[in-house]
Amino acid sequence: MCKTICPEGCIEESEDEFFIPDETYCKGCGICAEECPSDAILMEQEEK
Amino acid sequence: MIEITEGSHAVAKAVKMSRPQVIAAYPITPQTHIVETLADMVADCELDAEYITVESEFSALSACLGASAAGSRTYSATTSQGLALMFEVCFNVSGMRLPVVMTIANRALGAPLSIWNDQQDSIALRDCGWLQFYAEDNQEATDLHYIAYKVAENPEVLLPAFVCFDGFILSHTYEPVDMLSQEDVDLYLPPYKPAQRLDAADPISFGMYATPEYYMEFRYEHDLAMKRAKNAISKAGKEFGEMFGRDYSALVEGYRLEDADTAIITMGSLCGTVKDAIDEMRTAGKKVGLLKIRCFRPFPSEEIRKALSHVENVAVLDKNVSIGAKGAVAIEVRDALYGKTIPVLGYVLGLGGRDVRISDIKNIVSLAESGKGDQFYGIRPEVL
Amino acid sequence: MAETSCELFDCGHRACGGCGAALASRLILKATGKNTIIAAATGCMEVFSTPYPETAWKVPWIHSLFENNSAVASGICASLKKQGRTEKVVAIGGDGSTFDIGMLCLSGAFERGHDFTYICYDNEAYMNTGIQRSGATPFDASTTTSPAGKCSKGNARPKKDLPQILAAHGAPYVATASIAYPSDVVKKIEKAINTPGPCYVQIHAPCCTGWGFEGEKTLAIGKLAIETGLWVNFEMENGVVTRVKKVVRKPVETYLKEQKRFRHLFKPKVNAEEIAKIQAIADKNAEKYGTDLKLKSKPGPVVP
Numbered sequence: 001m002c003k004t005i006c007p008e009g010c011i012e013e014s015e016d017e018f019f020i021p022d023e024t025y026c027k028g029c030g031i032c033a034e035e036c037p038s039d040a041i042l043m044e045q046e047e048k
Numbered sequence: 049m050i051e052i053t054e055g056s057h058a059v060a061k062a063v064k065m066s067r068p069q070v071i072a073a074y075p076i077t078p079q080t081h082i083v084e085t086l087a088d089m090v091a092d093c094e095l096d097a098e099y100i101t102v103e104s105e106f107s108a109l110s111a112c113l114g115a116s117a118a119g120s121r122t123y124s125a126t127t128s129q130g131l132a133l134m135f136e137v138c139f140n141v142s143g144m145r146l147p148v149v150m151t152i153a154n155r156a157l158g159a160p161l162s163i164w165n166d167q168q169d170s171i172a173l174r175d176c177g178w179l180q181f182y183a184e185d186n187q188e189a190t191d192l193h194y195i196a197y198k199v200a201e202n203p204e205v206l207l208p209a210f211v212c213f214d215g216f217i218l219s220h221t222y223e224p225v226d227m228l229s230q231e232d233v234d235l236y237l238p239p240y241k242p243a244q245r246l247d248a249a250d251p252i253s254f255g256m257y258a259t260p261e262y263y264m265e266f267r268y269e270h271d272l273a274m275k276r277a278k279n280a281i282s283k284a285g286k287e288f289g290e291m292f293g294r295d296y297s298a299l300v301e302g303y304r305l306e307d308a309d310t311a312i313i314t315m316g317s318l319c320g321t322v323k324d325a326i327d328e329m330r331t332a333g334k335k336v337g338l339l340k341i342r343c344f345r346p347f348p349s350e351e352i353r354k355a356l357s358h359v360e361n362v363a364v365l366d367k368n369v370s371i372g373a374k375g376a377v378a379i380e381v382r383d384a385l386y387g388k389t390i391p392v393l394g395y396v397l398g399l400g401g402r403d404v405r406i407s408d409i410k411n412i413v414s415l416a417e418s419g420k421g422d423q424f425y426g427i428r429p430e431v432l
Numbered sequence: 433m434a435e436t437s438c439e440l441f442d443c444g445h446r447a448c449g450g451c452g453a454a455l456a457s458r459l460i461l462k463a464t465g466k467n468t469i470i471a472a473a474t475g476c477m478e479v480f481s482t483p484y485p486e487t488a489w490k491v492p493w494i495h496s497l498f499e500n501n502s503a504v505a506s507g508i509c510a511s512l513k514k515q516g517r518t519e520k521v522v523a524i525g526g527d528g529s530t531f532d533i534g535m536l537c538l539s540g541a542f543e544r545g546h547d548f549t550y551i552c553y554d555n556e557a558y559m560n561t562g563i564q565r566s567g568a569t570p571f572d573a574s575t576t577t578s579p580a581g582k583c584s585k586g587n588a589r590p591k592k593d594l595p596q597i598l599a600a601h602g603a604p605y606v607a608t609a610s611i612a613y614p615s616d617v618v619k620k621i622e623k624a625i626n627t628p629g630p631c632y633v634q635i636h637a638p639c640c641t642g643w644g645f646e647g648e649k650t651l652a653i654g655k656l657a658i659e660t661g662l663w664v665n666f667e668m669e670n671g672v673v674t675r676v677k678k679v680v681r682k683p684v685e686t687y688l689k690e691q692k693r694f695r696h697l698f699k700p701k702v703n704a705e706e707i708a709k710i711q712a713i714a715d716k717n718a719e720k721y722g723t724d725l726k727l728k729s730k731p732g733p734v735v736p
Contacts, residue, residue, distance in 0.1 A: 004614050005651060007454035010443045025443035029450030029640075030648030043648075069514040070507060098510035102503065103540030110500035110537065114471060114507030117494050120514060122507070140496050246492035246508065248467045248519045255495035256482035 002032035055186040056081030062193040065233040069120035072100040072111035078215040079153040105130035109137040116146040119245035128155035142177030147200035155215040164401020171368040179209035180345040182315035189213035214317040299343035308337030314365035325409035349384040363416035393421020450647020452637030463621035471505040473525035474498040499533035502541035521548040527568035528558040542601035555639035567592040580696035610636040612654030644692020656687040661714035
């Protein structure tokens with residue numbers, strides 16, 4: 001589901017069915033985390 | 049084959065034979081006969097084109113933009129208020145280097161409202177990056193359409209073109225016109241083959257936005273293309289002459305200019321009146337000549353400079369005025385002669401369809417020779 | 433990523449994080465596929481997706497002006513018809529372009545019946561130029577040109593009913609959708625592009641920047657708009673409503689209070705009178721489209 005709703009289209013699916021946002025393109029909006037029915041995504045503030 | 053035909057009808061026939069795939073036009077006096085004739089041709093299956101009856105001139109040129117980008121040869125026609133409404137789209141079409149050809153049946157701009165001829169409409173758009181041709185008569189108006197398409201679609205050019213002819217004076221006048229045959233036109237003007245178009249097989253983006261790092265280079269390339277157009281016009285005009293006997297290779301044309309003391313410069317149908325006036329003045333011993341400007345954009349600076357090198361006086365007749373400044377042609381001719389000491393005087397006349405007579409031309413020559421100019425000519429003080 | 437992505441709307445565009453319109457762009461291209469030509473209007477989507485020399489669009493795409501994408505699309509349709517080509521023509525514009533400045537061309541294109549689909553991503557204001565009101569701005573929403581203030585409660589007019597206007601032009605298919613329900617968006621666009629004639633899909637695209645909420649809530653806000661009845665998802669075929677998304681309705685406050693553009697209705701104190709007017713709009717929508725679900729175990733939908 002997160003792959004569908006990401007406005008950037010930057011979430012890829014791995015072979016073992018995990019969903020991974022590509023950090024080059026992820027803007028950290030958090031929609032994926034907000035919408036995930038299994039709370040599988042955690043948003044973390046980037047350290048400088 | 050010579051036909052006595054109304055200017056609009058001759059233009060419509062030329063357009064038909066140029067085989068546009070898409071026509072989008074909105075009616076406006078005095079262009080209506082062109083679009084109506086084209087509609088008849090489509091309705092009778094004489095012209096195999098998609099004819100879009102758009103809801104405004106703005107939409108007409110927008111539709112042409114889309115059709116041209118998708119790879120079609122396209123056509124529209126307008127004048128005055130309609131051209132003004134297309135202002136935004138004109139810059140868009142030329143900026144995207146789409147070779148749309150559009151007839152302008154020159155007409156004055158409101159306010160006050162006028163349906164009669166002057167050249168303010170197309171002149172007001174001299175900055176928009178379109179080629180501009182001005183026809184002296186209906187023969188030129190007709191022939192210039194084939195030449196316009198050929199030059200516009202030249203891969204070295206890729207610029208849209210206005211073919212201007214004076215509203216009512218030419219559009220609604222019957223003159224003998226030597227019409228080419230379809231076979232002639234097909235030989236001269238092959239089908240349009242765009243280098244780039246909207247195509248799912250090779251997707252590209254047209255009309256993106258450009259930041260300050262990129263914008264100027266687009267404009268510069270656009271200007272270079274306009275400069276290259278001079279050669280393309282000469283080549284296309286020469287080829288036309290070789291094939292059909294009427295040479296259009298020159299951007300400007302002299303009439304009895306070679307030994308003239310005073311040169312009159314103007315564009316459009318006024319050239320005909322000026323030629324008649326010149327013949328009369330020559331008979332009376334005055335050495336006057338005409339330099340007709342047939343191509344206004346690109347502006348033929350070098351050609352004008354060369355042609356006028358020997359004259360003592362230049363009188364420029366402008367059927368337009370940049371309010372607060374002068375007539376556009378006078379300003380640009382003066383610029384072309386920069387550094388030379390030949391006096392250039394401008395006369396704004398014929399606005400809103402005010403008739404210009406042979407006697408007026410003679411008066412203006414006298415004014416020019418006595419150093420009086422840079423004025424509106426023919427104002428009626430009783431109306432003021 | 434860009435090289436390996438099989439998406440037709442690529443990442444790396446410059447939209448705000450959480451942008452509803454960006455999600456709409458991806459969904460549109462999922463639905464249309466690559467045999468598509470897009471005529472875009474000036475606006476957020478155009479600006480964030482095509483900064484020369486980069487473009488997010490892997491289908492042929494043309495941007496002309498703010499107000500003429502429908503006319504440009506008309507020309508493309510004519511050209512493709514003449515050339516015997518099969519690409520689908522899709523015009524895309526924001527609500528500013530579609531509802532206001534582009535009405536002339538939109539009406540003309542629909543009246544002439546060109547075979548194209550017009551998709552409006554509706555973020556309810558001129559967002560690209562800094563959040564000014566449009567004909568799609570809802571009643572009492574604060575924008576920079578309809579700001580709430582001492583003498584103003586925000587936008588004084590209700591939202592223009594553009595889907596009905598286009599249905600009245602004889603459009604064979606008109607639909608509203610929301611990025612909160614992405615597969616519904618895709619289905620409706622697929623239906624539109626496969627229906628001959630001029631079709632219209634209006635996609636609600638909540639704007640975190642313009643409406644004032646956190647980007648992660650974009651879909652949640654979209655859902656609330658539908659659950660309160662302020663946005664109705666429906667389909668019309670040949671002028672008749674054929675499908676409506678039904679909801680167990682929530683009071684409009686649940687939607688309004690989440691957005692800064694309606695903050696003036698709650699602070700410094702709750703403006704019950706204005707909220708009631710907005711509730712009346714929601715009630716009227718519910719009645720008009722029949723969106724209210726009556727659950728068996730409860731006495732009726734929850735309305736104040």
